[in-house]
Amino acid sequence: MKGILVLNACTNDYPDQCRLLAGFLKQRANGIEADTAVVFHKEEAGHDELLRAVPVQKAVLIGLPQARTETMLNQLAELGGSGETAVYLFAGNCFGSELAVRMGQRCGGTFMAAVDGVQCSGEQITVTKSVYGGHMEAEFALKKAPYCLSVSRSCAEPEEGTGRSAVAAEERTVREGPENGFSEDYTLIPGKEEKNLETAPFILAAGWGAKSREGVESMAQAAEKMGAEFGVSRPVAMNAWAPMSSLIGVSGVMTKPEICIAAGVSGAPAFYAGIEKSGFIVSVNSDPRAPIHRKSNVAIVDDWHKVLRRLSEISEKPLKATRKNEE
Amino acid sequence: MMKLLLPFSITPDLEALSEEDWALQPDLKVDTSFTPLDWNSFDESALEMSLKLSDNGASGSFCFHRCALTVGGMPSDRFLKTLAALKFDELVRIDPGDADLRFRPEVVARVIADFAQAQAHPDFILMGRQTQVGDNACTPLLTAELLGWPCVTQVTALELADKHRLRVTGAVDGGTAVQTVSAPCVLSIGDAPCTYLRVPTLKDKMAYGKKPITLLRLSDFPGAEALLSGSNAELRSLVPIRKEREGVLIEADTPEEKAEILYRDYLKGRLNRL
Numbered sequence A: 001m002k003g004i005l006v007l008n009a010c011t012n013d014y015p016d017q018c019r020l021l022a023g024f025l026k027q028r029a030n031g032i033e034a035d036t037a038v039v040f041h042k043e044e045a046g047h048d049e050l051l052r053a054v055p056v057q058k059a060v061l062i063g064l065p066q067a068r069t070e071t072m073l074n075q076l077a078e079l080g081g082s083g084e085t086a087v088y089l090f091a092g093n094c095f096g097s098e099l100a101v102r103m104g105q106r107c108g109g110t111f112m113a114a115v116d117g118v119q120c121s122g123e124q125i126t127v128t129k130s131v132y133g134g135h136m137e138a139e140f141a142l143k144k145a146p147y148c149l150s151v152s153r154s155c156a157e158p159e160e161g162t163g164r165s166a167v168a169a170e171e172r173t174v175r176e177g178p179e180n181g182f183s184e185d186y187t188l189i190p191g192k193e194e195k196n197l198e199t200a201p202f203i204l205a206a207g208w209g210a211k212s213r214e215g216v217e218s219m220a221q222a223a224e225k226m227g228a229e230f231g232v233s234r235p236v237a238m239n240a241w242a243p244m245s246s247l248i249g250v251s252g253v254m255t256k257p258e259i260c261i262a263a264g265v266s267g268a269p270a271f272y273a274g275i276e277k278s279g280f281i282v283s284v285n286s287d288p289r290a291p292i293h294r295k296s297n298v299a300i301v302d303d304w305h306k307v308l309r310r311l312s313e314i315s316e317k318p319l320k321a322t323r324k325n326e327e
Numbered sequence B: 001m002m003k004l005l006l007p008f009s010i011t012p013d014l015e016a017l018s019e020e021d022w023a024l025q026p027d028l029k030v031d032t033s034f035t036p037l038d039w040n041s042f043d044e045s046a047l048e049m050s051l052k053l054s055d056n057g058a059s060g061s062f063c064f065h066r067c068a069l070t071v072g073g074m075p076s077d078r079f080l081k082t083l084a085a086l087k088f089d090e091l092v093r094i095d096p097g098d099a100d101l102r103f104r105p106e107v108v109a110r111v112i113a114d115f116a117q118a119q120a121h122p123d124f125i126l127m128g129r130q131t132q133v134g135d136n137a138c139t140p141l142l143t144a145e146l147l148g149w150p151c152v153t154q155v156t157a158l159e160l161a162d163k164h165r166l167r168v169t170g171a172v173d174g175g176t177a178v179q180t181v182s183a184p185c186v187l188s189i190g191d192a193p194c195t196y197l198r199v200p201t202l203k204d205k206m207a208y209g210k211k212p213i214t215l216l217r218l219s220d221f222p223g224a225e226a227l228l229s230g231s232n233a234e235l236r237s238l239v240p241i242r243k244e245r246e247g248v249l250i251e252a253d254t255p256e257e258k259a260e261i262l263y264r265d266y267l268k269g270r271l272n273r274l
Helices: A014-027 A049-054 A069-080 A095-108 A211-226 A234-238 A304-314 A321-327 B043-053 B076-085 B105-120 B139-147 B202-208 B222-227 B255-274
Strands: A002-008 A033-042 A056-062 A086-091 A108-121 A124-130 A134-143 A147-151 A167-173 A185-189 A202-204 A229-232 A259-264 A278-283 A296-298 B003-007 B010-012 B037-039 B063-073 B091-096 B125-127 B152-160 B167-173 B175-182 B185-189 B216-217 B231-241
Touching: A002 A014, A002 A069, A002 A095, A014 A049, A014 A086, A014 A147, A033 A069, A033 B255, A049 A056, A049 A167, A056 A069, A069 A086, A069 A095, A086 A095, A095 A108, A095 A147, A095 B139, A095 B152, A095 B167, A124 B063, A124 B231, A202 A211, A202 B063, A211 A229, A211 A304, A229 A234, A259 A304, A259 B037, A259 B255, A278 A304, A278 B255, A296 B255, A304 B255, B003 B043, B003 B105, B037 B043, B037 B076, B043 B063, B043 B152, B063 B076, B063 B105, B076 B091, B076 B202, B076 B231, B076 B255, B091 B105, B105 B125, B105 B139, B105 B222, B125 B139, B139 B185, B167 B185
Parallel strands: A002 A033, A002 A086, A033 A056, A056 A167, A086 A147, A108 A147, A202 A229, A202 A259, A259 A278, A278 A296, B003 B063, B003 B125, B063 B091, B091 B216, B125 B185, B152 B185
Antiparallel strands: A108 A124, A124 A134, A134 B231, A185 B175, B010 B037, B152 B167, B167 B175
């Protein structure tokens, strides 16, 4: 079945989208022949650079004054309304998750968010995705084209260096129409990239078992002492005991450190998805029935506070200090 | 007065289920009837954010009309009564009967859109971005499409801008977007910190908690009921996901000793190799 990638180059995660969708096509999609990508970009963006990252042969470049989903949707509805049987694949970030569903609905097709895999055989198409908060995997048979699917951020290993310098099959610039008239003073505030959780080799993750802001701060101090990056689960971030930028899991950062210590974490699938690619996982939780123990390589059933205090005392060569010395 | 429609769902506590509890019934359902119920966390944020709009000093004596709507069985009434005690103006439950709506966001969205158009006439619809059981993450987006309204997603903060508009903060890829949004609009609520629903006072429970709940049925929404006969995405199978590792338990007399064993036997070498 024909596959079309939809990429948003207006945001700084454009290369990540390209790598994720390339990985998905290679590892999690069967029977899809994707040769075209629709790339939304800011008018001033250099086309050569955009084309270098595209993981398929051809690209339709659509220049926009601003990254607004309502404007993108109008373009996609035109594209999907052609009646052609095709699978549109979107990265499962904020834009992709929204656009896939709204495009599918607008074009009278089928939509699904956070898909983990696609199988196509002739005109038949089935997808898998996690449901029940990550406890179950569901398989769905999709019935009506166009099939608009956003891809789960944790389902595939991103493919590095997949850019093949696509050819620009079409280039157009779109003026903003009345679709954004509902919104005034639209201001995009770039996020602070202080944290490096995504690429950190050693992470200490705090869960609800931290119990308080003080508990979380104590864990953060232990992380600092051990040379680990510090992340948290959703309940901790929702209580504002730590910034949202440190959130690990399906709502936040997907990490893949060599070592992850999960302290006071229960092991809910939504959080675990964010650390499951860790090389080695240590759980510290006083509850022996906490699911995280079964999902870790090594488990300690005890008071996280005492364990981390001692652990931070005996960590002889804090990673950060070593790195600073090397620099 | 600004009219707010707040569709919400309640959810079983899936983390309370043991491994054996995930055994499937013949109709591809998981029995969650014995688990405690709670607010869907994103909807809970939407409900609390609607109340916070009135807390803001800038809103002064400005009046909001809040209509809470849920599609669910009788257990939902307990939650609607809490909202009554929190002085929500209208409480509506739509009983789905035997309909299985776990993976049918288009049906729920049709109900919400029809209710909005025919009865509630809201300026804004505030709802969580996804439910836990279906993990569909579609309902607010479809509601907006059905109504032909714009949709702002991943909303994390709201303020009153003026009597027709809200100042909306939301997460977008690579940052945060802030905008002043005119009615009508659907606002899909994301990870909004400090938005656990407040607890009503005993006095308010006594004074407002018995407000009547309007009960409707799915058959009152023929457009939604018609969708039940077929879906573009048909569920074929459900399989429990198991992601287990060795789980070697470190045993010693004190937590300090356990930490020492962890470091000596498992971490030291790995840390040196980083």
